[in-house]
Amino acid sequence: MKIFADYHTHTVYSHGKGTAEANVLAAMEKGLRRIAVSEHAGAHLFYGVRGEKLAALRREIDSLNKRYGNEIEVLMGLECNMLGGGKCDLSLPRTLWPKGFDAAPFDVLLLGFHKGIMPRDALTWRAMGEAFHLCKADPVKVANALLETADRHHIGMLSHPCEYVRADIPTLAKGAKELNILLEINASHVSLTPEELREAASFGAKFAVGSDAHTPERVGCFDAALDAAAKAGVEERITNGIF
Numbered sequence: 001m002k003i004f005a006d007y008h009t010h011t012v013y014s015h016g017k018g019t020a021e022a023n024v025l026a027a028m029e030k031g032l033r034r035i036a037v038s039e040h041a042g043a044h045l046f047y048g049v050r051g052e053k054l055a056a057l058r059r060e061i062d063s064l065n066k067r068y069g070n071e072i073e074v075l076m077g078l079e080c081n082m083l084g085g086g087k088c089d090l091s092l093p094r095t096l097w098p099k100g101f102d103a104a105p106f107d108v109l110l111l112g113f114h115k116g117i118m119p120r121d122a123l124t125w126r127a128m129g130e131a132f133h134l135c136k137a138d139p140v141k142v143a144n145a146l147l148e149t150a151d152r153h154h155i156g157m158l159s160h161p162c163e164y165v166r167a168d169i170p171t172l173a174k175g176a177k178e179l180n181i182l183l184e185i186n187a188s189h190v191s192l193t194p195e196e197l198r199e200a201a202s203f204g205a206k207f208a209v210g211s212d213a214h215t216p217e218r219v220g221c222f223d224a225a226l227d228a229a230a231k232a233g234v235e236e237r238i239t240n241g242i243f
């Protein structure tokens with residue numbers, strides 16, 4: 001199965017090792033036609049990209065499109081953090097964003113749960129506890145919180161579902177179908193087992209594979225994700241189209 005778009009890559013702007021241009025060149029070499037630089041959003045205490053850095057990245061992406069636009073489309077993504085109470089980075093004050101950056105600068109929005117955030121409600125504190133193996137969060141509530149946050153902020157894809165904290169698969173999959181949100185099969189952290197992928201598919205979920213590359217060499221490397229999808233028999237539900 002040939003995947004032509006990678007919506008999940010990181011660069012030196014957060015904790016990736018390569019530049020945006022290096023990611024683009026690697027993507028072209030792999031035959032991709034579309035790549036997103038989806039940096040960690042600003043509420044991530046360690047890797048979040050904030051303020052003028054975001055504006056600089058937007059300018060860099062615009063210039064990469066001018067230079068390589070005949071061969072590949074470069075999108076500006078953002079990997080948002082679930083914070084609790086329906087909030088993600090996009091709910092936070094505009095001080096996080098550069099001036100004049102309000103006009104939908106992002107082409108692709110991802111949302112995931114990450115360590116390294118400050119939880120805004122009790123459920124997300126429990127989720128953090130689960131991430132550090134201290135307690136368990138209610139997986140149905142986690143799934144609903146992800147869906148509610150994604151819906152409120154027009155998120156296109158949930159990154160690495162069930163990584164760090166479990167989400168109830170039937171709840172997540174039914175909601176994702178209803179809201180037209182893709183579940184990522186993440187090639188760097190294959191966070192859903194073949195059984196979970198099969199179950200999610202049975203509730204109508206659709207998937208996108210993402211490399212979650214933190215080095216240019218990993219851009220467009222989908223093997224682990226595609227293996228899991230093949231084991232689950234859900235390859236036909238992978239849609240890496242425009243969303």
Ligand SMILES: [Zn+2]
Pocket residue numbers: 079112114159160
């Ligand atoms: Zn992530």
Ligand SMILES: [Zn+2]
Pocket residue numbers: 008010079159212
């Ligand atoms: Zn990521």
